[in-house]
Structures are given as structure tokens and as C-alpha cells.
Amino acid sequence: MGNRASLSELTEALASRCAAGKKQTEQFVHLFFDVVADNLLKDKIVKVRGLGTFKLVNVDERESVNISTGERIVIPAHSKFTFTPDPVIRDEINKPFADFEATPLNDDINLDEINAIGDEPDNIDTPEQGAEMPDEMKGIEAPAPVLSGIHSVGGRAVEAEAEEQKTVAIGGAPETGDEGRGTAVSLSSSDIEEASDTDVSETPEEADDEDNSDVEEETEGRTADIVETEPAAKPSASSDLSQPSDSSEFPKATDPSDTAAPAEHLEPGELPTDSEVKPTATADRTNHVGEATEVDDAVLVKRASVVEHADIVHNATIMSERKSRWWVMPLLLMCALLLFSLGYYLGGGDRLHIKSLASDLIVKAKQKSSKADKKAAITKEDSIKAEEAKQRADREAAEKAEREAKEREARELEEAIARYPQVKDGKFLIIGSIGTDTMRVGRTLLNISRKYYGTTDYVEYICIMNGINNPDIVPKNAVLNLPKLRHKE
């Protein structure tokens, strides 16, 4: 768009288009703009079909302040020139961008992001992520405690489970062991669902601590321990029950199995002692030991055998416990990871969606623009080709017409030259007449020459034309034929 077409270029193009003479066309174009300007001054408005409307708008006098000096100045009333392009030319000029349409934007699209993306299409994600980082951080942080909660709860649950298994094993019933495990698993799963309650995580811990301390104690009757663990666990459970927290599920889940295990699977002989112990058990451990020693000798023997049996089983359970711990831990970790990723997806899902939408939009816009560019390029090429062909045809026609005109002109010229007398060795040829004039009194040939040709040099031609031999003697009122001259070249 660098080169500005001037009037002469415009005239040339128009002349070839309309197959008219160059001079005539130029005059016409000049006249056209003169007429437009004149009528604009007269009517204040000129409409040209295909081009647009020129208008003069009156601007009233107004006051203004000079920004640099703060001086108040009055802008006098004046008229302002306005031009509104015709829809035809407007559309024609806007053709390269005609495919674009105004698109309404959603409120939640951040325009700064779009601009940034527009500037750097490669880094689409970075500003967006940076902008959303605080939100995502929250989202990430939220599941983190859950994970740790689950982890700790899971670990403790496993321990608790192992303890229960132990007690159950001492009872000597594999079914209850399964039951215990089942409750422990249900406990951990319920904990996971509730996304970590500190109360819940604490309760097994307390139970664990007490259980561990009990296990560490080397008492002669292991069953006493077992009996004792139940009441020890119970109060904590009941205290938790009294609290309005979600942990109520834990004691509920553990209660039946814990109470059921000794009740069902301890030997019948022990049952009375257990029942005796139970009401008082909550006080302290020494009591139990004392009570346990009070039991009959027979029972003691039985108990000893039970203890032996229990030791073997205990060793076995420790092994199995380790084994179970070995595979449960990774499983739980995987569960936690799954949950975490699920939570992240749900939490950040809609944001991701928006992001993809935005990028979709951008990609679409790019495609559209590239398509439009291609289309424009194609149409432009076509139009250029057509234009060239047309121009060539026009040029050929013009050349032909010109040649013919030249030939005709030359012929006519020759005839004219032959017809009129010519000045020998003169610069000009007489090729016709431009009119006549009468020699009145006081007129001279010099005068006439100056009047018609702007110079006195053409007296000679006038004389030749009219057969005057002596330029000083011209008859009165003689009608002079004024020659049309042409330069010899």
C-alpha cells in the first residue's frame, strides 16, 4: 500500500478502460472533482453512486483549553469535511476481512489472557496456569490432609486389625478372625469415605496404645489381657459415642466383634470370670491380675495350655500380620492416590474445560483467519489475472484504434498540407483554419497574430494563408483566414 496512485495514473487507467483520449479523460476527471467541490460548497452534500457521500458539516464555535499553557481559546465556527463510503466500495475494500463476524464473548473469559495468547501462541498454558494457581493450590492442599489422614488411619487400622486378630486367634476361632478383619477393613473404608476425621484417627490410636501396652505386659494369663482390652477399648468408644462426631461408626463397628469375640469363643470355664471381670475391669489392670489369680487351679492349667497354644498362634499371627501389612499398605496408598486424582479431576475439571474451550476458540479463530487469508489470496490472484487479461485486450484495442487514427490523421494532414500553401523552411505547417477575422481600421497583422496565437511570430503564416505578398499592405476590411498550425515533427 506504499505507492499512492495519483491523478495521472488514475486518468491513464480510465482512458484505457473507456477507450477515450488521454487528454479528454484528464479533463473529465478534473472536471468531475471540480464539480463535486463546487456543489459541495453550494449544497453542503454531494452523493456519488459507488463512491460515497461527501458532506460539509457546520461546527459551532466552542471554547477549548490549550493543554500546554492552560489558556482558554475559542475555536471559531467552521465547516468540517466528512466522507462516508458507499456500501459497495466499503464492502469491496473490506473483502479480505469479509469473513470475520463480531462474536459475543462470555463474561468469564479473561481478555488479558486472550491478548497474551495472541501475542505468544506457544505459551498458551503458562499464563492461564499462573492465574489459576491459587485456586489449584487450594484444591491440591485440600486432598493432602485427606491423604495423610487416610494413611495414618489406614496404618493404625491395620495395627488395630492385627491386634484384634491376635485376640481372636487366642480365642482359637478363625471365623472370628475373619470377622475382626472384616470390621477393621470396614472401619478403614468408612474412614476413607468420610475423608479423615481426626477423632476417628485418634480412637484407634488410643486403642492401639492401650493394646500395645497390654501386649507388652508379661502376665501369666494372657486371657486376662484379652478380657482387659475389651473394657479398655469400650470406654474410649463410649466416650467417642457421646461426642457428636462421625467417629460413632468406629465404635459401632468394632464393638460387636470385640465383645462377641470373647463372649463366644472363650472357653466356657472362663466365661464366669470374664463376666465377673467386666464390670470392674474399667478400674485398673492390677485388679484383673489379682482376680485372675483367684481363679481355680483347673482353670489355671487350662489357661496355661491356652497360653502355650496362644504363643504358637501368636507367632503365626505375627508372621501373617507382617504379610498382611506388607500388601495392605501399597493397596491403601494406591486407593489414596486414586481418590486424590479423582478429587483433583472433579475440583479442577470445569477449569480445565474452560481452558480447553478457550484454546478451541483461539484455534478456531486462527483457522478462520488463515482460511480467509487463503481465500483472499486466491480471489486476489484470480482478479489480478482477469485484470491483466482485460488490460491486455484493452491495450490491444486501444493500440489498434490509435494506429488507425494516426494513419487517418496522417492522410488528412498530407491532404491539408497539399491543400494549403506552406511557408518554405518554416517551423510550422498550415493544416487548416481556425476561423476568420476582418481587417478593420487600426488593426495590424501583428495585432491579429498576437490575439490568436499569443505571439507576433505567425504573421508570415497568415500572409501565406491569405495570399498577401506584402505584409505592410493589406486591403481595408479584408477577411483573413487564420491558419491552423502544426509543428513540423
Place this chain on the structure above:
Amino acid sequence: MNNKQLISEMSRRSGLSVADTQTMINGLVAEMTEVLVSDGAVTIKQFGSFEVKKKMERVCQTPSGQKVLVPPRLVLSFKPSPVMRERIGEEEL
């Protein structure tokens, strides 16, 4: 002054027939359009200059508060020449 009046005035002042004047004016306008589309500018010394300008895309707000992305476009602008300005008495700002 509308197109008809312009043509009749042109015809009167140029001595051409009305039909010829019309074809000439149409040709002139078509030629100007072509030149503007290809080169982007036409300057007529005594009158002014026509120029194609690119308007960048922008975001505007409708009266209802809806934000709209207005696409880029090419517009034809006209700037009167100093001679013309003097003639119409427009102040040079």
C-alpha cells in the same frame, strides 16, 4: 446533490451526452475502487486523498452489557487537501 444531478451537471459542463457522462463517471468510480483495493491510496491534488486504513480488532460493549469482539476491517477514509480545506473554510487543526 444526488447522483442524477451530478451527472446532468457534468454532462452540461463537459459537453458529453448524459449516457456518456454516466459511463465515464461509473468507469472513474470503478477505476478508483480498483486502485484503492490494489494500492490502498489515491491522491487528487486539488481535492484530497482517499486512503484505505486498517482498523484493528477490538472489544466493545453493547448497551445491554454484552461484550463483543469486533473483527478487524479495512475502511476507506478521505482527507481533504489543503487547497480544498481553504476553499471550504475548514480550520486546520
